Amino acid sequence: MMDVELSEEQREIQALARELADTEIAPHASAWDRDHHFPRQLFARLGELGLMGVCIPEAYGGAGADFFSYVLVLEELSRADAGVGVTVAVHTSAATLPILAFGTEEQKARFVPALACGDAIGAFALTESGSGSDAGALRTTAAPQGDGWTISGAKQWITNGSHATTFVLFARTASEEAGARGISAFILDADDLQVTREEEKLGLNSSSTADLLIDNAPVGRDRLLHMEGKGFAVAMSTLDGGRIGIAAQAVGIAQAAYDVARNYALERQQFGKRIAEFQAIQWKLADMSTEIDAARLLVYQTARPPAYRGGRQGETLRLVGCASPDSRGDPDSWRLRVHQGVSPGALLPRREDHRDLRRDERDSAPRYRARLARASLTVDLTQHLRCVLAELRCRPTRAERGSVDAYRLSDMALCRAIAGHVDDLTSVAHLRIIGDFVKCANRPERNIGPIQH
Numbered sequence: 001m002m003d004v005e006l007s008e009e010q011r012e013i014q015a016l017a018r019e020l021a022d023t024e025i026a027p028h029a030s031a032w033d034r035d036h037h038f039p040r041q042l043f044a045r046l047g048e049l050g051l052m053g054v055c056i057p058e059a060y061g062g063a064g065a066d067f068f069s070y071v072l073v074l075e076e077l078s079r080a081d082a083g084v085g086v087t088v089a090v091h092t093s094a095a096t097l098p099i100l101a102f103g104t105e106e107q108k109a110r111f112v113p114a115l116a117c118g119d120a121i122g123a124f125a126l127t128e129s130g131s132g133s134d135a136g137a138l139r140t141t142a143a144p145q146g147d148g149w150t151i152s153g154a155k156q157w158i159t160n161g162s163h164a165t166t167f168v169l170f171a172r173t174a175s176e177e178a179g180a181r182g183i184s185a186f187i188l189d190a191d192d193l194q195v196t197r198e199e200e201k202l203g204l205n206s207s208s209t210a211d212l213l214i215d216n217a218p219v220g221r222d223r224l225l226h227m228e229g230k231g232f233a234v235a236m237s238t239l240d241g242g243r244i245g246i247a248a249q250a251v252g253i254a255q256a257a258y259d260v261a262r263n264y265a266l267e268r269q270q271f272g273k274r275i276a277e278f279q280a281i282q283w284k285l286a287d288m289s290t291e292i293d294a295a296r297l298l299v300y301q302t303a304r305p306p307a308y309r310g311g312r313q314g315e316t317l318r319l320v321g322c323a324s325p326d327s328r329g330d331p332d333s334w335r336l337r338v339h340q341g342v343s344p345g346a347l348l349p350r351r352e353d354h355r356d357l358r359r360d361e362r363d364s365a366p367r368y369r370a371r372l373a374r375a376s377l378t379v380d381l382t383q384h385l386r387c388v389l390a391e392l393r394c395r396p397t398r399a400e401r402g403s404v405d406a407y408r409l410s411d412m413a414l415c416r417a418i419a420g421h422v423d424d425l426t427s428v429a430h431l432r433i434i435g436d437f438v439k440c441a442n443r444p445e446r447n448i449g450p451i452q453h
């Protein structure tokens with residue numbers, strides 16, 4: 001696995017999450033998946049250890065670590081059970097962080113400490129039956145009443161919906177003609193709404209995904225999050241951060257799939273040899289590992305502060321969305337090939353990984369790819385990708401310390417990921433650029449220099 005430089009604190013947090021994932025999550029993951037069990041007690045335990053509020057400031061009851069540490073935690077939890085990963089991701093980045101970012105001091109003091117320590121579980125209620133990608137078309141209404149509003153409507157597919165106590169919920173405070181500008185964000189309690197259905201999912205079965213009914217719930221002005229009519233901005237900025245978490249989850253799941261495939265290849269004997277000794281199997285494992293490292297590198301790159309100077313974060317996030325192993329689907333498919341005959345049956349170890357990766361495809365693929373494709377025609381995507389490599393190149397310590405292979409592997413993995421996408425997306429001209437990127441990646445000097453088209 002690629003060696004990425006982490007601070008001591010980040011390493012400690014990663015080790016804590018990994019140990020907990022190995023000892024208290026992984027042994028139960030298959031049973032939770034089979035029984036569709038939401039492990040509420042686990043989240044209290046994660047809260048005790050500070051993992052329900054890793055990146056929440058200590059002043060609000062969190063662990064006070066950085067966003068990158070939180071992403072490392074999500075990767076480790078998802079490696080053991082992706083359902084646990086998505087529960088913590090939505091709780092943290094889609095419920096706690098927007099209250100912290102957009103709430104008044106009174107709202108932050110009132111809601112964040114209970115969320116940060118895991119006493120409360122958070123949810124984010126945006127999607128409705130008629131508004132998914134087109135979130136600005138939502139129809140839940142918040143009609144003025146007294147000094148506040150009465151909220152009515154229905155939400156669909158809300159993670160943590162059946163177990164959450166605090167909901168960041170989006171409703172229309174102006175007519176539908178106002179579109180996204182007529183949406184406001186509110187903080188609701190579980191008492192304000194009813195769970196009408198628990199979704200039957202293909203994967204992530206230890207997480208809850210529920211439909212909600214909000215039936216004339218009265219809310220005071222103290223429940224308005226950010227300004228009236230500015231809820232869509234709250235939702236979009238929340239989802240931007242959330243995408244990094246979803247990509248980290250995908251990396252964790254892919255890593256788990258790889259680990260299982262590798263161990264199987266080392267154990268399984270055919271023709272008097274372990275199948276890991278056959279070159280065809282070695283290639284599959286090498287390709288899986290390279291793809292995972294490429295995706296991990298992009299996720300870390302985006303989670304690190306500041307990923308890019310100059311406000312290209314949106315494109316970076318889309319790139320992460322496209323490059324995460326979920327959307328390419330490859331590591332898991334290869335893993336199934338390594339397992340061959342046992343794949344379809346109950347014998348397949350960690351078969352939930354296969355479904356969970358398929359589920360993670362929902363968010364990333366076609367829309368981001370389409371936007372990246374457009375961006376590559378109108379914006380300087382080359383420059384954007386060059387930033388990624390420039391950043392890598394500005395970190396010479398690995399090469400100086402002798403891990404040249406790891407350093408090269410990271411570059412190579414990134415180039416492969418980029419090549420894969422540009423290949424999918426655009427033109428021959430871009431492929432030539434990629435050729436130069438590959439050459440650049442092997443050049444010893446740090447300054448990449450001009451790239452010829």
Ligand SMILES: Cc1cc2nc3c(=O)[nH]c(=O)nc-3n(C[C@H](O)[C@H](O)[C@H](O)COP(=O)(O)OP(=O)(O)OC[C@H]3O[C@@H](n4cnc5c(N)ncnc54)[C@H](O)[C@@H]3O)c2cc1C
Binds near residue numbers: 131132204359362
């Ligand atoms: C397990 C799970 C958990 C979820 N948790 C939450 C949650 O906690 N809170 C919440 O609010 N929502 C949640 N959702 C909903 C999720 O965010 C939506 O599924 C998502 O926004 C996509 O909406 P949709 O499924 O209605 O797809 P649609 O919008 O109907 O899209 C269908 C397909 O068309 C493509 N498409 C749509 N528009 C375009 C376009 N302009 N160009 C190209 N392609 C396009 C999409 O990429 C997709 O492939 C969850 C969903 C799932 C499956």
